[in-house]
Amino acid sequence: MQTFGLTVDQVSKTINDKTIVHPFSLRIEPGEVVALCGGNGAGKSTILRMLVGILRPTTGTIQLNGMSWEEQRVDYLQQIGYMPDHFSFTAGLTARETLEFYAALRNRTAEDADRMLKAVGLHDARNKRVSHFSKGMQQRLLFAQAILAKPALVVLDEPTNGLDPYWMDAFVDLVRELRLAGQSVIFSTHQLQVADAVADRAIFLMNGQIVRDDTIDQYQEQYGNVGLYGAFAELVSRAHA
């Protein structure tokens, strides 16, 4: 029987004898939004890069809607939209040309790209060179690239870096729309208020290990209004004790 959603089973990553991510398992249901939280070097980006096939796990398996990257690479990748953390757009292309290129790679039309430019508020700037864009505008374009083909799993690495408060709110709304459409989302963030606002679940990582994985409601029950901040403060103090 085919299992829908993302299933990660005992995945780990070791590079040059150093364990970057300790073995972990994870399940994300269709329409679920999961936030990966933790300090720098906690292993958030490594996990996301393994999910999208950029890095191969040292151990374990990853399956999306019953398909694995190893065995059904093309089908697996067609169900994924990825927004990397460190990225520079190709100089010389406009926003429209850039998004149309990525749309064509996913067999989508120029109209799809145009619609997505409107969704992220870049339609008026569509004929400007991307190299002239601010960091926030580039992030929005990168986000549009990740979601334009309506993938089953959207993987976002620090999606709100460089966004102003208005676009931070707009990002939350767009992720809620993805959830309503039944798309799963996993994103890494340092901004706990974003995780609080949009995620169903938050996973805390420390030194490549999952130290806590609970729903937002559970964090709020335990820490009240401070929610994720309370959990983070407790984990940090426990680590330094």
Added chain:
Amino acid sequence: MHINLIAKREVKVGFRNPWAYSFMALFSLFSLGLLVIQSQSYMKGYTYTTGTMLNLILYLLPLMTMLLSSFSLTAEKEEGSWQLLSTYAMTTSSFLIGKYVGQALVLIAIVSFGYGISGVAGLLLGKSFAFSTLLFLLVFSICLILLFLGIAMLIGALCRNRWQALTMGVSIWFFYILAWPTLLISLLSFVPYTWIKPLLQIVTFFNPAEFVRVYSVTRLGGGAIFGPEYYKWIYWIDSALGDVCFVALCLLWISATLFIATRAWERR
């Protein structure tokens, strides 16, 4: 499908790259220089002037091709563009072939423009290249571009950044273009005399600049300048299947370099 998309993007980006216009200006000046050199020659076929022109093209075009194209590939790695593209269902070979085709179109456009400028200038000054000479120089240049583009793809696959690509590109250029004859003479002095001729014939296959030069000079009727060591090369170039063999050799070189580049890219 993906090859087409990558190639189209490469052409677009290539023509909006200020470096492409710098090289276009340089190559236009260069081809005007060739026109001045050619205006001193009144003989047909292979002459000292033709040899000088071919050598000058050999100095400039391989280096230009290797730098422009290997930088284009390393930029994909440095900017994170390849990592994002690898999350799309695209194969490495589609990506590299697309880059190859796009870069080839941009570079061929640059040299065609350069020769076009010198052709028009020659007509206006009344000292024009013969059409056959212009065509010959263009075909010679295109062969060099297509062969050295394969090497550029390999450099781009092996190097992590533009500085590494610059070092490797200049080293290969130095080895293939500047040091080749001196190195050959030095190395062949260590082998028994009877080995020199066959070795020389074999190693020529491994230097695209050299075999394009031998082919071009021979087709112009100047094969004798290479001496008896190259007799077999001249013999097959002048044979009925000479052109076919040369095209096959070029295709083999391009396929081999692209294949190795794909493997190297995947291992990285």
